[in-house]
Amino acid sequence: MRSYAQSIALYERTKKSLAGGVSSNVRYAATPVPLFFVRGEGARLYDVDGNVHIDYVLGNGPAILGHAPQPVIDAVARSLADGQVFAAQTPRETELSERLVRLLPGAEVVRFATSGTEAVLMAMRLARAFTGRDKILKFEGHYHGWSDQAYISARPPLNEAGPADAPVPVAGSPGMPASVLGDTVVCGWNDLDLLRQALERHKGEIAGVLMEPMMVNGGAAPPEPGYLEGARDLCREHGALFLCDEVITGFRLGLKGAQHRFGVTADLAIYAKAVAAGFPLALVAGRRDVMNTLLDKGVMHGGTYNGNVQSMSAALAALDVLQADDGAVYRDLERRGTRLMQGLAELAARHKVPARVQGAPAIFQVHFTAGPAPRNYRDAVACDRDRALAFHRLLQEEGIRVNQQAKFFLSTAHDDAIIDETLAAADKVMAQL
Incomplete structure (x- = not known):
């Protein structure tokens, strides 16, 4: 022993x-x-x-x-003498954002954050501002961070979760206000009929449909053939944004993530974890018209450590390794x-x-x-x-x-x-x- x-x-x-x-x-x-x-x-x-x-x-x-990993460690070590946070932009942000826009499916523009949890919150806020609606539809067993707005039905006890064809939102932690549950619709995953029914029950109310494109946290279950495409089409039919949480799958299921692997493109996608090979970095990527609500509608997103020198350096070095010799x-x-x-x-x-x-x-x-x-x-x-x-x-x-x-x-x-x-x-x- x-x-x-x-x-x-x-x-x-x-x-x-x-x-x-x-x-x-x-x-x-x-x-x-x-x-x-x-x-x-x-x-x-x-x-x-x-x-x-x-x-x-x-x-x-x-x-x-x-x-x-030595290439990442070396790049970060070289960057340390340049400083860490400036409350301003750095050329490394420009270089990294340009590379990500060229690489990621549907990424017309990106915005950097520090953790997956806060990037999810940004995507949810953007969806609500763009559509003028309040509700987010998410799926049982899908984890999108520990915030009050997202930590709902991530691992619900089945005796509290309601029927499989119409689950009820379950708070994931004490201390979460009951009010957040009213802005969340929960659905069973990998079943287009269930998603269609949920969207019909809440017609005109859903700002975004948020999912892991492969259910990693709840069981490493891949999507059924045609499920992601069908979910995207239902979102378009109902005027909701299709939001892919690629915090885990991004840069892990391939250089272009789960969307490329499964042949579907989201309106907004959230990345974190592997993008900087161990350094804290997250981002939201997607449609320019949706992302432009940050400027056009004054949607607030901030963060002292966003775009910090070391995380930018780490991500650039990691991409060099991951992109070498066509991946x-x-x-x-x-x-x-x-x-x-x-x-x-x-x-x-x-x-x-x-x-x-x-x-x-x-x-x-x-x-x-x-x-x-x-x-x-x-x-x-x-x-x-x-x-x-x-x-x-x-x-x-x-x-x-x-x-x-x-x-x-x-x-x-x-x-x-x-x-x-x-x-x-x-x-x-x-x-x-």
């Missing part, structure tokens, strides 16, 4: 000065306590107890190039991720563990179920949660770090030798399961 004595002691010490002992509630979900790490390099993390972990959490997605790093990432997905599915079958591995090679999840792979949130929560937790704990003892949902993020640093090591560890774990 691995020792976590130093992490346990440091967690107890930290709780005396840091609320809850962590800086994000998501970090509570660790075994045996929130672990403390001293260093990350490539695909590995090193904790205070000297344990080495092959990391498939990757900061919940940002570290697309692995931890401390060659993605071809390797797809190949290795596919091999890992197939290997895990074969191990589960060999050891007679009922499991489905689904998602995309750069982000997928192992669902412990004898039934079909989940296609929406309610399918996902019906899977065996206890077995997923056991899988997480047993893998950690073998030096493999995944989250408690048994979700895998891959980076370009996960080479073939690391995939081999991961599958060897998973073989032992599946035998125990």
Whole structure:
């Protein structure tokens, strides 16, 4: 058994000065306590107890190039002497925005922010200002940040969520005012009939339909064929904006994200995480006429750290790597991720563990179920949660770090030798399961 004595002691010490002992509630979900790490390099993390972990959490997605990628570190190091924040523009913002407009589907203009949560709020505000409507339609199991306006029905208990064909909005946290629920319509995902019915029930009220183009947080479920195109067309029919939350999928499912992968273009798209390979950066990209409400209608968006020198430098360096040789790093990432997905599915079958591995090679999840792979949130929560937790704990003892949902993020640093090591560890774990 691995020792976590130093992490346990440091967690107890930290709780005396840091609320809850962590800086994000998501970090509570660790075994045996929130672990403390001293260093990350490539695909590995090193904790205070000297344990080495092959990391498939990757900061919940940002570290697309692995931890401390040298080209990004070098670019940021060079930028440090230039300053950090000026409350003014820098030429790096111009260069990055021009590159993103050339690259991203439907991106006529972009606006930078610092976190995915605030970029989602910006997109929602833009949609409301542009349409003159108040309501946002979102989907069960889709996570769009922890704000009052967005943290609704992200992981609702099914005994509170209402019927599957007409879910009720469920606040995700104490302290959220009931008033925000009235501005939110919730729908089941991956079913065009349900979306059509929800839009008809709220005809003329929906400013925007907000979704993860692949449901990552609620179960790594891809869209059904034709679903995204159908959702876009329903938005147009009802005068609502189609909003894609690519905070996770952007720059992870490919250089141009999920919209390009699945062949659909949103009116506005939100990006964060992988865009700066670990440095804090988010953005909203999309139609010029919608984005111009920032100027034409005086829609407020601000942020002291928006466009800061280091994040701009990191993103430019990351794009250099990701775009090199027409995105060659993605071809390797797809190949290795596919091999890992197939290997895990074969191990589960060999050891007679009922499991489905689904998602995309750069982000997928192992669902412990004898039934079909989940296609929406309610399918996902019906899977065996206890077995997923056991899988997480047993893998950690073998030096493999995944989250408690048994979700895998891959980076370009996960080479073939690391995939081999991961599958060897998973073989032992599946035998125990």
